[in-house]
Structures are given as structure tokens and as C-alpha cells.
Amino acid sequence: MPEISVIMPVYNVEAFVADAVRSVLEQTFTDFELLIIDDLSPDGSIAICERFDDPRIRIIRHEQNRGLAGARNTGIRHARAPLLAFIDSDDCWRPEKLALHVAHLAARPAVGVSFSRSAFIDETGQPTQCYQMPRLADIEPGYYLCRNPIGNGSAPVIRREVFEQIAYPGEREGEPEPCYFDESLRRSEDIECWIRIALTTDWEIEGIPEALTLYRLNAGGLSAQLYAQYESWQQVIEKTRAYAPDFIARWERPARAFQLRYLARQAIRLQDGGAALKLTAQALRTAPAILAREPGRTLTTLGAALLLRLLPLTLYRRVEDIAQRAIGQLQKKRIEQDLASRTT
DSSP, X not given: OXXXXXXXXXXXXXXXXXXXXXXXXXOSOOOEEEEEEEOOXXXXXXXXXXXXOOTTEEEEEOSSOOHHHHHHHHHHHHOOSSEEEEOXXXXXXXXXXXXXXXXXXXXXXXXXXXXXXXXXXXXXXXXXXXXXXXXXXXXXXXXXXXXXXTOSTTSEEEEXXXXXXXXXXXXXXXXXXXXXXXXXXXXXXXXXXXXXXXXXXXXXXXXXXXXXXXXXXXXXXXXHHHHHHHHXXXXXXHHHHHHOHHHXXXXXXXXXXXXXXXXHHHHXXXXXXXXXXXXXXXXXXXXXXXXXXXXXXXXXXXXXXXXHHHSOHHHHHHHHHHHHHHHXXXXXXXXXXXXXXXXX
């Protein structure tokens, strides 16, 4: 039995999936199986996966599209290992990722979810010099609702016992099957799952300082998807309210402001200044305290939205590039400091 089951949902990613698979097969920790879940992909993604000749790969095919949550659930049900790692098929891992998570979980038996920081890459796989820099420890449940410290679906490695604890009965074509991620959510399904783990189990969720996930920024989305994402997030609020009403009563307003600000930053990435300004204004109206709580990030978002709205696009891109390089250097220095303090 392998030590880790790596679960990779695949749908319409033929431009990226080979890099994702290679990044798993090139791990320094080799005792794993790679479960590739074909979510009825309409392109050549699975044909590309089939070219890899490695006995650790298993391709599991859906008969109908079930979305990211459904593909992850299928992977969990087929996994044979005590540890489950997740990677989206347009992202990549650094070679030492699995080894460092195995060591982290071995050293910290109370930790059920181990995650890493992530480095951003562009559509061609080139680094942007910026990172996802979440809080790594002492994370209160409300923080998951506000900030999703795990960051993305390619960052966590999770003990099987965690999923066994949060499983709930589902049904497919009249047959019962356990569910872990909520398949009714086409977006925000990961946030909902992390919140459920934080609120209903005693497992700790903890990060390690290395940027081990290469998270691809795919600009193929439309601004309209921002509002669909917001609707999914509101579904998460209502689902959580049903079993934790006091938690939602305390955290809904600040969390809503954080979510609106996050969507404003996504609008900036899509270079939609109008949407970015509108979303930032909504965030400030919803919970003005967000400005006092995180002034740097809030003012940076507002400033970027204004510049995007006012400057010619070519000039804005130059300003953005300078700002990203400066931010990236600060983030890299913080990672180095965290690594140094861990070894002393």
C-alpha cells in the first residue's frame, strides 16, 4: 500500500496537464500512487496522461461530468493510502513537496491538514515573483471564512482519518456513496470543506513555510465569473449557518468584506477596473473595519483598481510589474526568515 494517494482531477487542461503529471512523478518522495480522475474531459487531456508509462498512475473515468468536488470525492473513495494529496491539473509541485509534508505530519500528530505556501506562475509556467503568504499556525475557524489560508486546491496533504470524520452519505444512480467535498458547489467547495473540518473536528490545520506549490494564474476567465464565485461563497455561508449559526452570526459581515476584496483583486488580475472599484467599495461599505484590520492590502487593492481605471493599460502594466517585483522580494525575504527561524 502506498504512503500517499495523489488525487488529480482532469478536465479540459491539455495545455498544462503534462507539466502537472511530471511534477508529481518527479517527487523526491516516491512511495505514492497518482489517481488521475477523468471528469469527462472533452479535449486531449486524458490522451496526454495515457502517454506516461509509470505503474503508480491509475486513470479513473467518470461517466458524466461531476465538477471538481465530485472528482476529488471519486479520488478519495479510490485512494489506498493513509495520506491524501491534491493537485489541480493546471498547477505544479516542487520536487520536495511530498517529502516535506510527510515529515511535517509525522512530527505533528495533532495536525490533520498540512499545507504549503504557493508561488504564482503565469500561463506559460514562468514565475511571477509573487507568492501566496497565508498564516501558517494558530488559525482560528473564522480565518478560514475570511481568508482561506490553505490558498488553493494544490496546497494540502490531508490524513484519511480527517475525511472519514467529515464524510456524509450521498447517492449516485440509486447507490449510496460517501461524500467529502460538497458536489452541489461548483466553486468554493474547498473553503466549505476546510470550514467543516475546522468547526466539526479536533484536527489542527497547519502550514509549512516553503512555497512548494506552483499556482498557475489562468486569465481565461471572464469577469462575470466573479459574481458566480460570490454566489457560491454565499451558498457556503448558508450551509454553514445551518449547523453553526453562532459562528456565522459573528463572522459573516467581516468575512463578506474579505470575500468582496478578494474578488476585487481577481478583477484587477482580469484588468477590469470598473468591477474592481465596485467590489472594493462594496467591501468597505460591508465592513469598514477591514481598512483598520488590514490597511496595506486594502489600500493596495483600492489603489490598483483606481490606477487600472484611470491609466492607459500599457502604463498600468508597467506600474503593476514594478509593484509586483517589490512585493515579491519582500515575500521571498519573509519566507527565508521563516525557514531560518525554523532551523534555529
